[in-house]
Amino acid sequence: MFRVSKNPTVDITAKLVVVSIAMFAFVFVVMVPLYNVLCDVLGINGKTDGTQYTSVPVAVDESRTITVQFVATNNEGMPWEFSPNVTAMKVNPGAVNDTVFRARNPLTKDMVAQAIPSISPSRAAPYFHKTECFCFNQQPLSAQTDAEMPLQFIIDQELPKDIQTITLSYTIFDITEAASGSVAAR
Amino acid sequence: MGDHHHGPAKGLSRWLFTTNHKDIGTMYLWFSFAMFILGGAFAMIIRAELFQPGMQLVEPAFFNQMTTLHGLIMVFGAIMPSFVGLANWMIPMMIGAPDMALPRMNNWSFWILPPAFLILASTLFMEGGAPAFGWTFYAPLSTTYAPPSVTYFIFSIHVLGLSSIMGSINIIATVMNMRAPGMTYMKMPLFVWTWLITAFLLVAVMPVLAGAVTMMLMDIHFGTSFFSAAGGGDPVLFQHIFWFFGHPEVYIIILPAFGVVSQIIPAFSRKPLFGYASMVYATAAIAFLSFIVWAHHMYTVGMPIAGELFFMYATMLIAVPTGVKVFNWITTMWRGSMTFETPMLFCIGFLVLFTIGGFTGLMLSIAPADFQYHDSYFVVAHFHYVMVAGAVFSMTAAVYYWLPKWCGRMYNETMGKTHFWISFIGFNITFFPQHFVGLAGMPRRIPDYALQFADFNMMSSIGAFIYGASQIMFLYNVIATIVAGKPTSDEKVWDGAEGLEWTVATPAPYHTFETPPAVR
Numbered sequence: 001m002f003r004v005s006k007n008p009t010v011d012i013t014a015k016l017v018v019v020s021i022a023m024f025a026f027v028f029v030v031m032v033p034l035y036n037v038l039c040d041v042l043g044i045n046g047k048t049d050g051t052q053y054t055s056v057p058v059a060v061d062e063s064r065t066i067t068v069q070f071v072a073t074n075n076e077g078m079p080w081e082f083s084p085n086v087t088a089m090k091v092n093p094g095a096v097n098d099t100v101f102r103a104r105n106p107l108t109k110d111m112v113a114q115a116i117p118s119i120s121p122s123r124a125a126p127y128f129h130k131t132e133c134f135c136f137n138q139q140p141l142s143a144q145t146d147a148e149m150p151l152q153f154i155i156d157q158e159l160p161k162d163i164q165t166i167t168l169s170y171t172i173f174d175i176t177e178a179a180s181g182s183v184a185a186r
Numbered sequence: 187m188g189d190h191h192h193g194p195a196k197g198l199s200r201w202l203f204t205t206n207h208k209d210i211g212t213m214y215l216w217f218s219f220a221m222f223i224l225g226g227a228f229a230m231i232i233r234a235e236l237f238q239p240g241m242q243l244v245e246p247a248f249f250n251q252m253t254t255l256h257g258l259i260m261v262f263g264a265i266m267p268s269f270v271g272l273a274n275w276m277i278p279m280m281i282g283a284p285d286m287a288l289p290r291m292n293n294w295s296f297w298i299l300p301p302a303f304l305i306l307a308s309t310l311f312m313e314g315g316a317p318a319f320g321w322t323f324y325a326p327l328s329t330t331y332a333p334p335s336v337t338y339f340i341f342s343i344h345v346l347g348l349s350s351i352m353g354s355i356n357i358i359a360t361v362m363n364m365r366a367p368g369m370t371y372m373k374m375p376l377f378v379w380t381w382l383i384t385a386f387l388l389v390a391v392m393p394v395l396a397g398a399v400t401m402m403l404m405d406i407h408f409g410t411s412f413f414s415a416a417g418g419g420d421p422v423l424f425q426h427i428f429w430f431f432g433h434p435e436v437y438i439i440i441l442p443a444f445g446v447v448s449q450i451i452p453a454f455s456r457k458p459l460f461g462y463a464s465m466v467y468a469t470a471a472i473a474f475l476s477f478i479v480w481a482h483h484m485y486t487v488g489m490p491i492a493g494e495l496f497f498m499y500a501t502m503l504i505a506v507p508t509g510v511k512v513f514n515w516i517t518t519m520w521r522g523s524m525t526f527e528t529p530m531l532f533c534i535g536f537l538v539l540f541t542i543g544g545f546t547g548l549m550l551s552i553a554p555a556d557f558q559y560h561d562s563y564f565v566v567a568h569f570h571y572v573m574v575a576g577a578v579f580s581m582t583a584a585v586y587y588w589l590p591k592w593c594g595r596m597y598n599e600t601m602g603k604t605h606f607w608i609s610f611i612g613f614n615i616t617f618f619p620q621h622f623v624g625l626a627g628m629p630r631r632i633p634d635y636a637l638q639f640a641d642f643n644m645m646s647s648i649g650a651f652i653y654g655a656s657q658i659m660f661l662y663n664v665i666a667t668i669v670a671g672k673p674t675s676d677e678k679v680w681d682g683a684e685g686l687e688w689t690v691a692t693p694a695p696y697h698t699f700e701t702p703p704a705v706r
Contacts, residue, residue, distance in 0.1 A: 008363045009287045016355040020393045027397030027427060032412065035423050042490060075416070116415045122488070173416030178409060 060094040061157045064164075068155070071169040072101060078174045080105055080113060080141070085148075093155045101134065101170065104146035112140045112179040115149075115170040124166045127156035135170065138179055193696050202297070205289035206696065207274045210296050212592075214271025215585070217299060219661070221263030222578075224307070226654050228256040233616075233650040235633055236643050249633035250318035251310065257321025261439070262346050263303050265577045269442040270295075270353045272584055273381045275592065277357060279687040279694065280375045282366025282703045287359035295352035302345035309335035320631060322432065325413035325424035329405045336406065340399045347392045354385035354392075361385075366686070368705035372466070375685050376459065379466050380445030383473045387434045387441075390477075395431040398424065422487050429480035437476045440572060441469060443580035444511060447533045449685070450587050451515050454530035455522030456682040461514040468507035468514075475504045485556045494553040501551035505544065512541055527680070528602030532583035535610050536575060543571025546621065561631075564624025570617045582609075582660065589664065590679040594693030595671030601663045608656035615649025 004014040068091055070084035081104040091097045105111050115135040119125040130136075134149035141147055155166070194200045194209065204210060231252050235243050244252070274292065278285055286292050309316040314333030317323065328336060361382045365374070374382075401412040401424075411417025413424045452459045459465065481489060481497045489497075515537055524530070546568040550556050559565060582605075590596050619642035624630075628639045635643065678688045686705075690698045 009359050012359045012362055013288065013355055016358060016389050019389055020351050020355075023390055023393035024397050027394050027401075031394075031397075031427055031430070032401075032423065035420070035426060039420070114416050116418075122490070171415070175416050178411075178417065 059157075060092050062092050064161075065090045065092060066155050066159065066163070067165045068097075068153075069165065069167045070099065070101070071167060073169060073171045075171050075173045078113070078172055079107055080111070080172060080174075081146075082170075082172045091155060093157045093159055096131065096152060096154055098150065098152050101149045101151065102146060103139065103141060103149055103172070105141040105143060108143045109176075110140065110142045111174060111176045112138050113172050114138050114175045115172045118169045118171070120167045120169065121163065124159060124163050127159040128166060128168070129154045129156060138175065140179075203293065205285070205293050207278050207286045207289070207292065208592075208694065208696065210286075210292050211271045211273075211275030213296055214267050214274060214299075217296075218264050218266075218268035218271060221259050221267070221303060223657070223661075225256050225259035225264055226657060228252045228259070229650060230654050232256060233647040236635070237647040238644065239635055239637055239640050241634055244633070246633045247315060247318060250320075250631065251316040253631050254317050254320055254323075255306070255310070258306065258317075259303070260573070261321065261435070262343075263299075263306075265439050265573065265581070266350065267299060268581050269381075269384075269439075269577075270350075272377075272442065272446070272581070272588075273353075273357055276588065276687060277360055277378055277381060278364070279690065279698055280378050280685055281361065281364065281369055282686050282699045282705065283360060283364035284697065284700050286356050287364055288356045291352050292356050295349045295356065298345050299349050302342045302349065305338050305345075306342040309333075309338050312338070322428060323399075323402075324428070325402065325405070325421045329402050329413055332406070337403070340403050343399045344396055347396045350388050350392045354388035357381055357385040358389070366699070366702040366705050372463065373705065375445075376448035376462070376465055376469075377442070377445035380441040380448070380469050383469050384438050384441045387438050387473055387476065391431045391434040391438075394427065395435075398427045398431065401427070422484075425484045425487060426481065429483045430477075432483065433480040434473075434476040436569075436572070437472055439577050441472070443536070443577045444469065446580045446584045446587075447515060447536055450529050450533045450583055451518050451537075453587070453680050453683040454527060454533075455519045455524050457518055457522040458684070459514070460517040460520075461510070464510055465514055468510040471507040472504060475500060475507070479504065482551055482553075482556070485553045486560050498551060498553045502548065505548055508544055512537065512544075523682075527586075528597070528599060528606055529583040529587035531603060531606040531610075532579050532586065535606065536579040536583065539571055539575030539579070539610075539613070543568055543576060546571065559624065561629055562624040563620045563628045563630055566630050567617050567620035567624055570620075574617070575613060579609075585664065587680070588687075589667060590671075590674055591687060591692055591694055593668050593671070594673060594675065595667050596674050596679075597663050597667040597671060601659065605656055605659045605663060608659070609653060612649050612651075612653030612656055616646050616653055617649070619643075619645045619649075 003011050005011045067088055069088045070086070072082045072084055074080060074082055081102070083102055085100045085102060089097060089099060101115075103113070117133075117135050119128055130151065130153045132150055132152035134151065139147070139149060153168075194204070194206065201209065201213060204213075229252075231244060232249065235241075235249055274286065277283075312333075312335040314335060317328070317333065317336055317339045319327035319332060323339075361374070361378055371379075401410070404410040405412050405414060405419075411419040413419050413421050415421065448459055448465060479497055479501045481493060482501045485494060485497070515533075526534075546564070550559055550565065550568060586597060586602055623635075623639045623642045623646075626639065628635050675692050677690065677692055679692060680688075686699075686703060687694075689703065
């Protein structure tokens with residue numbers, strides 16, 4: 001076996017110190033990325049792919065209709081008015097669908113928000129493709145203005161047949177401080 | 187005798203600069219007892235508040251600080267250091283070594299502990315109060331919603347984690363390199379075996395805990411978003427990292443306790459331990475399984491069904507090696523010439539109550555049932571049966587068992603037995619009713635509760651005061667023994683005891699085994 005030192009105590013101590021440092025690093029370089037990869041692959045936590053989907057044009061499956069429900073939630077302390085324009089849509093898999101969420105900043109200061117999506121049932125998450133989403137970017141909104149935030153999505157034709165309803169929920173977070181922090185850092 | 191055989195230095199410097207494993211062991215034991223009293227005092231405040239429904243004594247915010255500090259101090263300040271102290275005292279004497287392999291690091295790993303806990307306890311007096319997010323410090327409670335003192339908490343976790351890692355490295359180096367000639371691995375006393383495996387667990391998972399609190403620190407102060415959904419992180423990730431540390435941690439606490447019981451039961455049954463090899467393999471199996479069951483603490487976070495099933499079956503599997511151990515202890519006692527001195531009473535108490543805690547653990551391992559039990563008092567009852575009746579009872583047994591060897595004086599047997607019975611009864615009055623209120627739906631970590639839980643909670647509180655008071659009797663007995671106990675100079679204080687530690691003089695001299703003993 002590989003020996004660090006001829007002195008067996010120094011040898012085992014050095015090896016164990018390396019193991020401790022490796023386990024510390026393991027948390028950062030393995031556990032965190034692995035968790036995110038697993039969530040993406042398995043669709044755990046209803047996480048949708050956070051990136052833009054570019055589709056190959058495919059036939060629209062008109063044989064079935066999926067109900068997509070929209071839910072908007074404010075994270076604790078977030079003062080914006082935030083709601084979907086329509087609360088539910090009936091769509092065909094493969095078709096490109098558009099909808100809009102409305103947001104209003106009622107305060108007298110400029111703010112930045114970030115919306116975080118979640119899909120239920122989580123099994124449907126890998127089949128819910130967004131070609132355009134306000135959640136891809138931070139959303140700045142000046143004091144006392146409102147905005148329409150677009151969402152464009154396609155339901156994959158491969159969606160399991162037993163799923164007839166998908167709920168897409170957005171939670172909106174106030175990240176004004178974090179956003180201004182990154183500006184200051186720049 | 188030349189200079190080489192000197193005794194301890196005089197005064198405070200003996201303790202500050204000592205590299206003697208017995209001195210350091212003694213300091214660990216006294217420190218952990220002090221923490222046990224402090225954590226116990228917090229528990230008394232919790233039980234006093236819960237004596238009756240409604241808000242009685244303390245503010246809810248302070249109540250949360252009490253549950254948090256009680257858990258942290260008992261786990262990291264009382265139980266873990268007490269077993270490290272025992273390891274320091276006993277491992278060199280059990281394997282025929284003159285001292286620990288790294289005596290200076292040993293001194294350091296003890297002396298960074300008191301400052302760490304001083305920092306943790308001082309958060310009570312800070313603006314915003316002490317950490318109030320539970321000993322599991324789940325994000326975002328411990329990040330976004332934490333009091334400012336959380337930074338001190340993080341620093342103290344870093345320091346005590348460092349202490350644990352250094353202590354473990356020392357134990358591994360000692361056991362691997364300093365065994366007396368002829369002391370093969372499979373001849374080592376079981377206490378040494380369980381500690382060797384525990385030390386490997388500690389080296390593997392304490393850095394993970396350090397990683398978790400480091401991420402908290404970065405989220406709080408440096409704008410990262412490991413656990414913040416707004417920045418693309420995930421609070422559930424925290425739970426995975428915490429329990430990846432936390433589940434091995436509960437075996438870190440209980441494996442040395444298994445080792446102690448495996449030393450004491452044969453001594454008072456006057457029979458060798460039944461199934462020595464299977465005990466070693468069972469310990470290793472438990473240690474391995476501890477790494478693949480962590481998510482059974484978080485069945486309710488929304489795992490996929492395959493995950494729930496995997497963690498459920500893996501958890502149930504732990505009952506097998508644990509069952510091997512329990513049956514081996516019972517078989518050791520079977521047809522032995524048993525006597526019931528205080529250490530043996532505590533071990534039998536351990537055996538009965540730990541098994542009850544194991545069974546409630548099995549109930550909790552069933553994922554669909556756990557949705558009902560999760561975060562209820564049933565969980566509180568479960569882990570106190572394994573932590574208190576498991577670890578603390580066996581530690582108490584160890585102190586009674588080896589105290590005569592340490593100080594050359596006998597403790598008061600009548601008082602010891604009284605201590606056992608009051609502890610045993612007080613403990614059960616405290617925690618048995620918590621199973622009932624838990625199953626009936628009382629959540630943990632709340633300062634007030636629905637009226638139907640009132641009687642059982644009052645019972646619980648009375649039991650807790652009895653159990654708490656019995657520890658004062660323990661303290662008195664130990665001090666009285668050291669100061670004025672009946673002197674004994676028998677090398678083998680207990681006639682059934684086996685092992686190298688019983689071949690040295692009583693009280694154990696400052697230096698033992700400077701020439702290694704011959705082990706057949």
